[in-house]
Amino acid sequence: MTGSKSTAEQYTRYKLKMQKIADVKNAMAVLGWDQETYLPEKGAAFRGQQLTTLSTIAHELFTEEDLGTLLHELHNHSDLDALQQKNIALSLEDYEKNKKYPAAFVAEMSQTTNECYHAWIKARKANDYTIFAPALSKMITLKKQETAILGYEGHPYNALLNEYETGATTTMLDSIFEDVKKALSPLLAKIEARPQVDKDFLLKHYDRDNQWKLGIDLLRDMGYDLQAGRQDISEHPFTTSFNPLDVRVTTRIDENDFGNMTWSCIHEGGHALYEQGLPTDQYGLPCGEATSLGIHESQSRLWENNVGRSLQFWKHHYPRLQLQFSDNLAAVPLNSFYQAINQVRPSLIRTEADELTYHFHIMIRYEIEKGLMDGSISANDLQHTWNEYYRQYLHVTVPDDVHGVLQDIHWSHGSFGYFPTYSLGSFYAAQFFTTAQKQVPGLDDAIATGNYHPLLEWLRSNIHPFGRFYTSGELCKKVTGKELQFSYFMDYAEKKYASIYNH
């Protein structure tokens, strides 16, 4: 602690207030984790009420006048060191953003989200977008209001993008997705012209317990600390953190699909390593929080794709896998396995897409969200626009709404601006991993022997410890010397898939 006695005291008061809020939010996270893993079915209603109460309390604590006064007093105070100043600046920003929302808007948004989510559930059951459209239309109107409340420069969508990825703009994303279209489309065309690789053996029966053991071993090998976390089963895999010393992952197991558990496990492991690598002494403060969704996703995708779908990764693990699942894999050579796990094939469902066509799924959602925010697309056009985009970019015909515009939960929650962070994550991952390969001698060789220490060390020095001290853009520049560039991903993809599809 630097500075005069009274500044130090004030900073401590600020820290305690923020930690109290974090405690409440993390209690919510525990209740949320329990809800997805162990909650008995009849307990759902009261659990919802308990979560609402905690959320209200957290909101009350974070909008207290006293906290605002303290933040203003501490803001730009020269007695504070750089880390402390950054915490104060970011907390003040968060505080003032919170204060911008009129109470009536918050109440209406809460009610509309609830309505919209239930309409989405109902529409999915009936496989009929028109059931969802009126509620979604209301939500879109509110989100437009929100862009005005938050304020923005340029495109109104920027206000929402900024919520998930500080500094992201349509200018930046237009340019990136233009690159995606220009560079990825020809690669996909080349791949489509080649004979398809076989992956049928991945869809045979893989024993549940053996899969579970494999997953735990992979997490441990990656460096995930199982004394500061645990894995459980849930319907949708996720990572949640209650503090850097209690970061939990979940997975699901499909006995007829080897890939389902395996890469979701590595993916969540990557998220979890980031959370476990955040500084414990910044608990509750901005510099103790993940900097953005894009960077979070870069960590999960780096491990899932750049590491977990690489040939060197399986050089080490495949012999063990052949023993563990010998009925299915004993006769399959490593290279066939490697090809199978990287099969590229345009498809309808985002969450099942390969790592190349995936970005067209995101681009489509990005274009739609942008159009919804500037009014060039309305809720009523959505189904048509969606299906048209899928025909145009992925050359697939959407057979019904469940396999089309109703597939994702995000819009029903009011999450607009979230999707692009998935692609940003992949592109950051490629740029970071290329940099690590350059900076860490023998990195690929280490991976080929199952040694991930050098990689984790690099991530722990370069990415994990800063929290929100750097924005994603600043972090990228600091670590790689450059702004985010799509070419890193493209170079990785060109090289990898040329070898897989022999084109």
Place this chain on the structure above:
Amino acid sequence: MTGSKSTAEQYTRYKLKMQKIADVKNAMAVLGWDQETYLPEKGAAFRGQQLTTLSTIAHELFTEEDLGTLLHELHNHSDLDALQQKNIALSLEDYEKNKKYPAAFVAEMSQTTNECYHAWIKARKANDYTIFAPALSKMITLKKQETAILGYEGHPYNALLNEYETGATTTMLDSIFEDVKKALSPLLAKIEARPQVDKDFLLKHYDRDNQWKLGIDLLRDMGYDLQAGRQDISEHPFTTSFNPLDVRVTTRIDENDFGNMTWSCIHEGGHALYEQGLPTDQYGLPCGEATSLGIHESQSRLWENNVGRSLQFWKHHYPRLQLQFSDNLAAVPLNSFYQAINQVRPSLIRTEADELTYHFHIMIRYEIEKGLMDGSISANDLQHTWNEYYRQYLHVTVPDDVHGVLQDIHWSHGSFGYFPTYSLGSFYAAQFFTTAQKQVPGLDDAIATGNYHPLLEWLRSNIHPFGRFYTSGELCKKVTGKELQFSYFMDYAEKKYASIYNH
């Protein structure tokens, strides 16, 4: 809702305030449950901090001036119905009790409890009471102060007893434990004079998974709703409730002791049935809470002992058990099994005691706590007094402190007045069960066929639905027509053990 518009509105405000507090406390219960079941070891420190924060928030909410004003306004309001009036009266009582504690006392108690608990842990490790004595002495001083803060009539210990069992007094307990001594001692002497029954076969190897299945089946058979609860493993079995639709139990499994899991499971099942039977529409209000620890314990012990250690219970379950654990039980007749699970033998450890000698363990703690509160015993005498009592009443020689005065966690937590509720629970259980047998035709026959519906129905009509509307004393009189009488327990014990020990 009865009464004028404005009273109704005020009552709704009161209810919402109480439910908000309940939400926070139940969130704490979830965090506590997680701590005992799934928390990764490194997560303990932050979890402690999160629990402290929630506890502070709950305390702040419950001591709000606004709540006090509202309670005073609603108190004795004739527009409210009887249930509403009771809720207001009890909440006001709780509120005013809370207000009595000076902040300095609360802080000192919190610090002393922490100190005392760690001293107890340390003393246990070293097997040396003198390490615990100074911290305990401080705790006793504080508990004496607490009796003055709370106020009492008669013996100061009454103030503490009342915290766990509204209306319990030393006058009542002196009389009950006098009965225990007078009536139970001769029975124990008779039993000791008879040949001991064999229970070695209960300590053979019982497979973990089979035990787990048995436990779940027993819980389901009892009527525990597994859609409104679940069982997990923890070091010490416990029941916790987040609301009547989410009541969880835990158990532990010792593969070399059949009884460990079985009766802890039935015991916790009894607690859980009470919690699942509380009215959901009284969530957060006194009439939605268990009335006392004694009544809670009556429910666990009624199932554990009056039902779960009865011959008719095992008439139904034993054949299945013999199949499930055939190596150990195929050659053991039902009657030998029944004798074994009811073996009576004076021992050193309370939690391992049989259902008869158990009450001497409690009586000893009762006498000691009473003495500590009136100053006739001090922390320094404790080890000597303890060992002397064990020699006198249980005829056993305490070999060391871990098997003596250091065995229970309660005093290190500042829980004085808690122990007597264990015995009260057994005595209420006997009185309730005898009444049920009289009022429900064919109750024993139903139990002998594994049908617990009639019993659960009776409990659900007579005990569970009232919450704190009746005190334990009022409830006992309402249900059985009489005040609590030890003779019910004694009649049960005489009859049961005469048949087991053929005396």
